[in-house]
Amino acid sequence: MDLERERGITIKLQTVRMHYTASDGADYQLNLIDTPDHVDFTGEVERSLAATDGVLLLIDATQGVQAQTVANLRTARRLGLPVLPVINKIDSPLADLDAVLDGMIGLDGVDPSTAVLVSARTGEGIGELLEAIVATLPAPGGDPAAPLRALVFDSHFDSFRGVVLHLRVVDGSLDGGRHCAP
Secondary structure (H helix, E strand, O other): OOOHHOOOOOOOOEEEEEEOOOOOOOOEEEEEOOOOHHHHHHHHHHHHHOOOOOEEEEEEOOOOOOOHHHHHHHHHHHOOOOOEEEEEOOOOOOOOOOHHHHHOOOOOEEEEEEOOOOOOOOOOOHHHHHHHHHHHHOOOOOOOOOEEEEEEEEEEEEEEOEEEEEEEEEEEOOOOOOOOOO
């Protein structure tokens, strides 16, 4: 969004699906949701977290733990989600890892020693992050044979496809996006 680029913040959640082959040879499908990290968009964060099985708590190495970081962590804890701390921008000359790690000490149930250090700009630490995701965050649960139960967490209109829903299937299954299984 133009406003996101102008303000340098995420306003609208964004989803991505990726396939990852872990170091042990196992294949994973990771469904990721990038959420806003600004107090004005708490509802967007709540909807996103309700559709997940785990959280990457992203902390900027140049700014440390912010008030919204704490608020998002509290929401994740209230929803019973496991949290994997990630410190980004470690390549910045303004990064202060010692201060950031010290700032994490008081965070509810977050062990600073488990933080994964990354640079989204250079790609440093991304392999370690993907390994940490598959090792520490749970796979989706649910019963594929049960009646369909799903949570719609976002939607938009596409002029070619019509209404597009982003949803989390909790139980049951969908056949090609058209038919509900039992």
